[in-house]
Amino acid sequence: MTFTDTASDSRTFRRAVRDLTDGFARHELWLHLGWQDIKQRYRRSVLGPFWITIATGTTAVAMGGLYSKLFKLDLAEHLPYVTLGFIVWNLINAAIIEGSEVFVANEGLIKQLPTPLSVHVYRLVWRQAILFAHNIIIYVVIAIIFPKDWSWADLSFIPALALIMLNCVWVSLCFGILATRYRDIAPLLGSVVQLLFFMTPIIWNDATLRQQGAQRWSTIIELNPLMHYLDIVRAPLLGAPQELRHWVVVLVLTVLGWAVALLAMRQYRSRVSYWV
Structure with a gap:
């Protein structure tokens, strides 16, 4: 077999899929590495990763309380809304920003x-899942303070969260490969994500837009895909009615995203080790 044959054989969907499956099969490795990332980051810290929980909770309470006063919104409704917005946003934000540097x-x-490339992506997503578990404690506390009626339909946040995790993998793969080849991508993504934060209904909602007479912005906001990811997790936890369009958009983007990720892995997986 010549060098050309070997190179062409490495650029197949079979190799790309094998990388993903072999990487997932080495769960003991990426589970351990992800947990060690948390321990190393907060080494000799008394509260450890709960510092992120405190920071997220403080920001959510401050912004939720401020906006509820400014726009005369019910604190019992708006504070859980903002809190969940920040918690889910941190997960999505990490998949994009940290994924570009993975x-x-x-x-x-x-x-x-000599490990599959996907191991590093699984490690990143697992690490963010741990931080998400710490942050969700904030919502539990707020849900106790401002109780609501629960139903079995609210459990739909579980498959919604799993779907977001699945999307975090392909997002990290795509942006990780792209930003490894072109180093200007990472800072560019930082600026774009910061802009999307203000365009995503996290600290404001539809009632805020209506009060400001900005209903026409609703159409523009709909073009922001992050809004749909946010809603499928937040709506059931708030007991709000779920809209099918959000699930349709997320499912379509999941399929398209994984198609792009497989294509990127097929074409450039073997080159990443030379680019880093």
């Missing part, structure tokens, strides 16, 4: 440890 940050392991 391979560059693991340069040493990629060059020295």
Whole structure:
């Protein structure tokens, strides 16, 4: 077999899928590495990752209380709304921002440890899942303070959260490969995500737009895909009615995103080790 044959064989969907399945099969490795990331980051800290919980909770309470006063919104409704918005946003934000640096940050392991590339992405998503579990405690506390009626339909947040995790994987893969090849992508994504934060209904809602006479912005906001990801998790936890269009958009984007991720893995998986 010639070098050309070997190179062409590495650029197949079979190899791309094998990388993803082999990486997932090494769950003991990425589970351990993800947990070690948390421990190392908060080494010798008394509260550990709960510092992020405190920071997220403080921001959510401050912004929720401020906006409820400014726009005369019910605090019992708006505070849980804002809190869940921040918690889910942190998960999405990490998939984009940290995902764009996932391979560059693991340069040493990629060059020295013969493991599938997907291991580093699973490690990132697992780490963010741990932080999400810490942050959701904030909502539990607020739900106790401002109780609501629960129903079995509210459990739909579980498959919604699993769907977001699945999307975090392909987002990290795509942006990780792209930003490894073109290093200007990471800072560009930082600016774009910051803009999307203000365009996503996290600290404001439809009632806020109506009060400001900005209903025409609703159409523009609908074009923001992050809004749909946010809603499928937040709506059931708030006991709000779920809209089918949000699930349709997320499912369509999931299929398209994974198609792009598989294509990127097929074409450029073997080059990442040279780019880092």
